[in-house]
Amino acid sequence: MTRxxxxxxxxxxxxxxxxxxxxxxxxxGLAELTETVAGRVDIEIVDRETREFVEEWRNAxxxxxxxxxxxxxxxCPVMQVTRNESWTPTAFHANVVAMERGxxxxxxxxxxxxxxxxxxACELRxxxxxxxxxxxxxxxxxxxxxxxxxxxxxxxxxxxxxWQSWNARTDERTHEPVLGEVAVSQDTxxxxxxxxxxxxxxxxxLFVDCEAAFYRxxxxxxxxxxxxxxxxxxxxxxxxWCCGGPAAEMGYVEQAKRFARHNLDNWRSTGTRRVLVLxxxxxxxxxxxxxxxxxxxxxxxxxxxxxxxxxLLRDGRITPSVPVERTVTYHDPCRLNKRKGxxxxxxxxxxxxxxxxFTDVDRVTQWSYCSGGGGGLPVEKPDLTAAIxxxxxxxxxxxxxxxxxxxxxWSERPLSAAGDARDIDVxxxxxxxxxxxxxTVGGSRGEVGDRRSAxxxxxxxxxxxxxxxx
Amino acid sequence: MRIxxxxxxxxxxxxxxxxxxxxxTVLRDEQILTSKTDRYNRARVPAPFPVxxxxxxxxxxAVLPTSTDEVAAVVRxxxxxRVPIVPRDGGTGLTDxxxxxxxxxxxxxxxxxxIHELDLENRTVTVGTGINMLKLNEQLARHGLIYPDDPAxxxxxxxGGRIGTSGWSLIGARYGHxxxxxxxxxxxxPTGEVIHVGDGIGxxxxxxxxxxxxxxxxxxxxxxxxxxxxxxxxxxxxxxAELSPFWAFDNYDDxxxxxxxxxxxxxxxxxGAVLFDEWKVAYLRRDDEAYIPQPADVRALxxxxxxxxxxxxxxxxxxxxxxxxxxxxxxxxxxxxxxxWAARHDRYATPLHGRTKAGQVVPMSWHCEDAAVSYTRVPAxxxxxxxxxxxxxxxxxxxxxxxxxxxxSADTGVDYLTEIDIGIWEQQLGDEAWELWVQAKRDIxxxxxxxxxxxxxxxxxxxxxxxxxxxQELGRGFEVMLDVKRTLDPNNIMNPxxxxxxxxxxxxxxxxxxxxxxxxx
Numbered sequence: 001m002t003r004x005x006x007x008x009x010x011x012x013x014x015x016x017x018x019x020x021x022x023x024x025x026x027x028x029g030l031a032e033l034t035e036t037v038a039g040r041v042d043i044e045i046v047d048r049e050t051r052e053f054v055e056e057w058r059n060a061x062x063x064x065x066x067x068x069x070x071x072x073x074x075x076c077p078v079m080q081v082t083r084n085e086s087w088t089p090t091a092f093h094a095n096v097v098a099m100e101r102g103x104x105x106x107x108x109x110x111x112x113x114x115x116x117x118x119x120x121a122c123e124l125r126x127x128x129x130x131x132x133x134x135x136x137x138x139x140x141x142x143x144x145x146x147x148x149x150x151x152x153x154x155x156x157x158x159x160x161x162x163w164q165s166w167n168a169r170t171d172e173r174t175h176e177p178v179l180g181e182v183a184v185s186q187d188t189x190x191x192x193x194x195x196x197x198x199x200x201x202x203x204x205x206l207f208v209d210c211e212a213a214f215y216r217x218x219x220x221x222x223x224x225x226x227x228x229x230x231x232x233x234x235x236x237x238x239x240x241w242c243c244g245g246p247a248a249e250m251g252y253v254e255q256a257k258r259f260a261r262h263n264l265d266n267w268r269s270t271g272t273r274r275v276l277v278l279x280x281x282x283x284x285x286x287x288x289x290x291x292x293x294x295x296x297x298x299x300x301x302x303x304x305x306x307x308x309x310x311x312l313l314r315d316g317r318i319t320p321s322v323p324v325e326r327t328v329t330y331h332d333p334c335r336l337n338k339r340k341g342x343x344x345x346x347x348x349x350x351x352x353x354x355x356x357x358f359t360d361v362d363r364v365t366q367w368s369y370c371s372g373g374g375g376g377l378p379v380e381k382p383d384l385t386a387a388i389x390x391x392x393x394x395x396x397x398x399x400x401x402x403x404x405x406x407x408x409x410w411s412e413r414p415l416s417a418a419g420d421a422r423d424i425d426v427x428x429x430x431x432x433x434x435x436x437x438x439x440t441v442g443g444s445r446g447e448v449g450d451r452r453s454a455x456x457x458x459x460x461x462x463x464x465x466x467x468x469x470x
Numbered sequence: 471m472r473i474x475x476x477x478x479x480x481x482x483x484x485x486x487x488x489x490x491x492x493x494x495t496v497l498r499d500e501q502i503l504t505s506k507t508d509r510y511n512r513a514r515v516p517a518p519f520p521v522x523x524x525x526x527x528x529x530x531x532a533v534l535p536t537s538t539d540e541v542a543a544v545v546r547x548x549x550x551x552r553v554p555i556v557p558r559d560g561g562t563g564l565t566d567x568x569x570x571x572x573x574x575x576x577x578x579x580x581x582x583x584x585i586h587e588l589d590l591e592n593r594t595v596t597v598g599t600g601i602n603m604l605k606l607n608e609q610l611a612r613h614g615l616i617y618p619d620d621p622a623x624x625x626x627x628x629x630g631g632r633i634g635t636s637g638w639s640l641i642g643a644r645y646g647h648x649x650x651x652x653x654x655x656x657x658x659x660p661t662g663e664v665i666h667v668g669d670g671i672g673x674x675x676x677x678x679x680x681x682x683x684x685x686x687x688x689x690x691x692x693x694x695x696x697x698x699x700x701x702x703x704x705x706x707x708x709x710x711a712e713l714s715p716f717w718a719f720d721n722y723d724d725x726x727x728x729x730x731x732x733x734x735x736x737x738x739x740x741x742g743a744v745l746f747d748e749w750k751v752a753y754l755r756r757d758d759e760a761y762i763p764q765p766a767d768v769r770a771l772x773x774x775x776x777x778x779x780x781x782x783x784x785x786x787x788x789x790x791x792x793x794x795x796x797x798x799x800x801x802x803x804x805x806x807x808x809x810x811w812a813a814r815h816d817r818y819a820t821p822l823h824g825r826t827k828a829g830q831v832v833p834m835s836w837h838c839e840d841a842a843v844s845y846t847r848v849p850a851x852x853x854x855x856x857x858x859x860x861x862x863x864x865x866x867x868x869x870x871x872x873x874x875x876x877x878x879s880a881d882t883g884v885d886y887l888t889e890i891d892i893g894i895w896e897q898q899l900g901d902e903a904w905e906l907w908v909q910a911k912r913d914i915x916x917x918x919x920x921x922x923x924x925x926x927x928x929x930x931x932x933x934x935x936x937x938x939x940x941x942q943e944l945g946r947g948f949e950v951m952l953d954v955k956r957t958l959d960p961n962n963i964m965n966p967x968x969x970x971x972x973x974x975x976x977x978x979x980x981x982x983x984x985x986x987x988x989x990x991x
Contacts, residue, residue: 015827015860018752018873022829030827037866037906038898059833066821066835066896068516070562071625074602083580083600084534085561086503091511098510103524108506125625127816132757136822136831398612 064093072122077370087115089122110153118375119334150251192217201270202235217443222434245285280335310345320436323355333408371411496543546662559631565930567692571967599630636690638928644741660959709777714811717799725770728797733883739778750873834893841918842927911935
């Protein structure tokens with residue numbers, strides 16, 4: 001097409017001037033233009049559950065799909081170690097768009113969605129969240145999309161073998177099989193508290209399940225003894241089950257809800273109004289999943305222990321005084337820092353411990369750090385978890401520290417293994433605080449932790465429980 | 471109208487199996503990806519994409535090599551079996567160099583992200599081309615150094631993609647663009663041979679006059695001449711000071727004159743200036759917290775950025791502030807200036823800003839059309855482009871005008887990267903809308919050429935629509951391109967279908983070219 005004057009406009013209508021769509025003052029001529037082109041091609045999705053899934057998530061995913069910049073990728077812990085574009089937040093959204101178009105179905109995509117720790121880094125780094133989130137009350141929701149795809153897969157009978165077995169055993173034992181062949185059960189769930197004289201039930205209970213209750217028992221022991229030292233009253237749960245969160249993360253939603261129902265009913269039966277939580281994963285379950293399951297019925301106050309301890313510290317109810325001679329950096333657990341925006345209190349606690357040399361790495365840099373221990377990844381792909389942990393410990397090693405402090409029991413097992421290879425101890429923040437309060441913690445710091453503490457038997461944490469194994 | 475149409479012959483399942491079998495002799499199984507999701511997620515880039523025809527762009531398989539040798543081995547097999555290769559790096563390009571048009575093997579270089587050598591004395595770093603610039607700079611920061619290649623996609627694009635597209639950098643007026651910053655690189659030719667491209671046998675020479683200067687030839691080819699695998703880059707000291715003032719104007723003309731004066735001032739620390747036109751300011755007012763509070767008489771913006779030592783940047787800043795004031799500028803303050811510059815990479819991709827003309831919020835894909843234009847032609851091109859998009863919007867709400875930026879490309883202010891951001895409602899995209907878009911792209915490219923510019927300053931110009939005008943822009947040079955292509959890629963396996971390069975293998979090329987040159991005005 002050739003026009004006489006190609007730069008000449010077509011005569012000054014409303015579209016030849018800048019305007020803000022939707023303003024009352026706009027030229028009424030705009031309303032007279034009729035749509036002649038747009039029209040989506042609706043693709044019939046026969047399967048009802050898939051159709052409902054797509055209808056729920058299509059726009060959320062499209063907002064990622066249509067964003068030009070994939071800034072999430074280089075902060076994604078899985079992407080950083082696999083460099084596989086199929087396992088990126090952007091792929092997880094693009095697949096939904098492809099499912100909407102009938103190009104892919106859940107059986108095609110399910111296995112890819114294993115490769116996510118649900119750390120939430122991608123959501124924070126997303127320009128949609130960063131730049132327009134406040135105005136539109138919008139936040140990119142990759143974690144929820146991943147959970148929804150996993151749930152749809154289970155719903156459609158598409159299982160990942162290790163997850164299926166893990167959740168079946170959890171269902172059988174009411175606890176995750178964190179000790180492998182060694183059974184976990186109701187009979188042993190309170191063994192970690194041996195000798196601490198904690199009552200059962202009461203208005204406030206300390207919730208301790210799975211990894212903390214059976215594997216890294218030094219964490220709940222540290223917490224319980226610090227609270228006792230501060231004169232803070234609490235009990236243990238009557239019949240303690242797994243929070244159900246991991247099942248929900250792996251797609252076994254019905255099971256997760258059943259576990260949640262049990263726990264809520266059990267709190268009711270002991271007159272419990274307040275639950276203290278030391279595990280960030282449990283904290284997500286209680287503050288995000290349970291309110292979704294139960295709505296207004298869920299009126300239990302949820303208190304994160306690390307926040308409570310910072311408060312006790314401020315109020316002078318505990319005063320760390322025993323110097324802990326370690327050079328440390330802090331690992332922001334993803335579910336605290338990235339998912340919940342909790343990063344100040346742990347640093348407050350660390351700065352209050354005498355003797356520590358603390359090299360901090362800011363919370364935004366830590367968006368790209370992860371232990372790889374979340375979202376069921378270590379169950380299905382332990383090698384990938386190990387690679388992510390190795391990368392995290394490498395970052396700590398460049399700071400010249402001897403200790404990496406975490407605040408999440410699930411992170412501490414893989415990080416300890418990676419730390420061992422670089423001669424870096426992985427210690428829980430509660431363990432460290434207890435030590436500085438002169439408490440002999442006891443319990444087990446896991447296989448690697450116990451072996452390393454046995455080597456020097458430092459830190460006064462080698463008593464009782466799992467003991468100084470090797 | 472497409473002059474050249476080639477019916478894409480896709481590989482049969484048996485052929486794909488045979489290719490995979492051969493690839494297994496040079497790669498581990500986990501480096502060869504054949505699942506549907508692996509292929510669907512390597513079919514597109516942020517350039518406008520006909521979502522309704524996604525399946526046509528899906529490759530047959532993808533590979534994740536970890537070394538130059540592995541890339542070369544894959545390419546040799548592909549060349550032998552006559553299977554298309556599509557190089558993919560970040561996959562963040564705004565032209566569609568990384569989109570497979572004929573299936574084949576996507577060679578995804580993301581695993582080649584090692585830092586091979588950091589040479590502090592000569593100030594170079596040698597990296598795998600799969601490394602991202604932000605990640606590289608995290609490592610370099612420990613040594614007080616920076617690799618200053620700064621595209622809008624800085625947090626996710628990769629060094630190899632910057633080479634393949636000959637990238638443009640926001641701070642190029644101070645530090646140069648990708649072509650200046652990449653000293654040399656290893657490159658796998660379409661036949662699988664490996665050559666070292668760049669000045670000097672050791673790879674660390676910035677200026678040589680020995681032989682043909684091949685570096686530029688192997689940059690910006692959009693993957694049609696092979697794959698860069700390992701590159702040596704020029705490093706600078708991390709700047710001690712940054713100054714990035716934003717100024718408001720009550721009219722475009724003053725802002726335009728101001729940006730010209732700032733660029734022409736010859737300040738050594740000047741790294742670039744950006745002009746926001748009235749449409750861009752109106753777009754930002756849709757929701758942006760930074761601009762809603764600005765009074766209605768703010769209609770255009772200019773920002774300039776300076777990098778250097780504190781005692782260089784301070785006086786330079788005073789000079790630029792004086793120039794801005796003489797042109798009627800109102801300084802927006804330190805907070806907006808620092809914050810907006812810091813957010814420069816995040817500002818672009820905001821699908822939530824999409825609107826129908828009536829104001830309904832609809833999720834739109836961000837798209838940006840660019841050109842290189844001399845300073846004196848910027849206003850005319852700006853006007854012509856808005857008119858082209860207005861023409862689209864008269865017919866449909868699939869397209870939305872998100873305004874224009876003009877950026878200085880060089881330190882003297884000779885030319886500008888002009889870009890118009892266009893929202894595209896891909897969910898509503900069908901064949902008719904896609905055709906409208908392709909025609910609009912031709913018109914956008916034609917406007918740039920009419921005003922003595924180039925179709926693209928940074929994205930490349932190989933997409934449907936604009937590509938029809940490349941023979942016109944390059945003139946006889948386009949035939950040289952065809953000759954080079956045929957010589958280096960005798961079997962047309964390297965990213966076939968791009969840049970009209972299929973003509974290199976067509977007996978009727980001369981006629982087709984004559985038609986393109988005659989009929990694209």
